[in-house]
Amino acid sequence: MTLKNLLPGKLGFGTAPLGNMFRAIPDDEAAATVQAAWDQGIRYFDTAPFYGAGLAEERLGEVLSAKPRDEYVLSTKVGRVILDEHETDVPDFGEKGGLFEHGNPNRIVHEWTADATERSIEGSLKRLGTDRLDIVWVHDIAQDFHGDLWVQKFEEARTGAFRVLSRLRDEGVIKAWGLGVNKTEPIELTLALDEPRPDGFLLAGRYTLLDHEHALQRLLPLAQQHGAEMVVGGPYSSGILAGGTHFEYQQAPAEIIEKVSRLKALAEKHGVSIKAAALQFSLAHPVAAAAVPGATRPSRIAEDTAALKEAVPAAFWHELRAAGLVSSAAPLPAGA
Structure with a gap:
């Protein structure tokens, strides 16, 4: 089954922020945001054990478990097993250090073997x-978390998680599987394999508007x-294209801020919201099946749905390219 046939529409909801990414979010605010979506x-709702050491999954489940299961599509990720015991050391998340410092205190085991996949x-x-x-999705087997060891982690996943997920798909337990990463190389490597074959x-x-050349x-x-x-994660580049200050999960550097200001100036000239430009650009590629922006406030969801529907003049896209x-x-996007 293709993702486009499986997914109910172009807009999904990404739950990384519900794992208390960047800030501690009250439970009622998190629940209201999921309900708003x-x-x-x-x-379509996407989550992962890594997001706040299980916190995002718990918060998403609290709302969705009361909804008819056949009415929504749910994806999560493997590669992290959340233990009942608490973490006693400062966890090493590579380039993403401190990302979920306000999440659950549970210890996380980073493992992509067959057994860990089943437990995850x-x-x-x-x-x-x-x-x-x-x-x-097989989560984060890339350079941003593992540096030069990423190929070793990839091989662990290839002989472990990939095979388990292929079997579960073939048995009808899940409908599709693939990689969920922030880098292109692991996906390229996976697509080049004779087997297993991801969806x-x-x-x-x-x-994204800020990073697509590679x-x-x-x-x-x-x-x-x-x-x-492809499901497009982070279409707003960690928030900088939606009025925030983060790019790549860090404070945006000067050159990114300058580029965003140029994008915003052109958007204002054509009466276009920067969110609409970002979202519709990410979805314009024929490989793109959906985008899953994250949010922690109910009002952001209405902004996302409006951005998807907003009429963006062809002249705006042509001037961006020029x-x-x-x-x-x-x-x-169509019509440009």
Whole structure:
């Protein structure tokens, strides 16, 4: 089954912020945000054990477990097993250090073996309060977490998680699987394998208005060739394209702030919201099946749904391209 056939619409909801990413979010605010997504008609929800050491899954499950299970699509990730014991050391999250410092205190085991994959899924089902998952992504087997050891982690996943998820898909336990990463190279490597064969991938932050050249060079042509479809994670580049100050999970550097100001100036000239420009650009590539922006406030969900529907004039896209703000190889939204 292709992701486009499986996913109910172009807009999903990403729950990384519900794991207390960057700040501690009150439980009632988190629940209200998930409910707002449901009320806005969103029926695809993506989460992961890593988000706040299970906190995002717990918060998502609290709301979704009361909804009819056949009415929504749910994806989570494997690669992290959440233990009942508390972490006593400062966890090492590579480039993402401190990202979930306000999450649950539970210890996280980072492992992509077959046994860890089974245990990860079992824990996710319990936290989510559901009896099944639709899509499972293999999480973070890339350079940003593992540096030069990433290929070793990839091989662990290839002989472990990949095979388990392929079997579960073949048995009808899940409907699809793939990689959920912030870098293109692990996906390219996976698509080049004879087996196992993924259904698609969730690529975070690498196909946005601010960062898309690299993905266009190799990954996306390869994905088209193999019929693998993409869920776009982080279409707002960690928030900088939605009025925030973060880029790549850190405070945005000066050159990114300058580029965003140029994008905003052109958007204002054409009466376009920067959110609409960011979201519609990310979805314009034929490989893109959906985008999953995250949010921690109910009002943000209405902004996302409005951004998806907003009419953006072709002249805006042409001027962006003429100004060198989008790649000449990037497909533009229909009508541009």
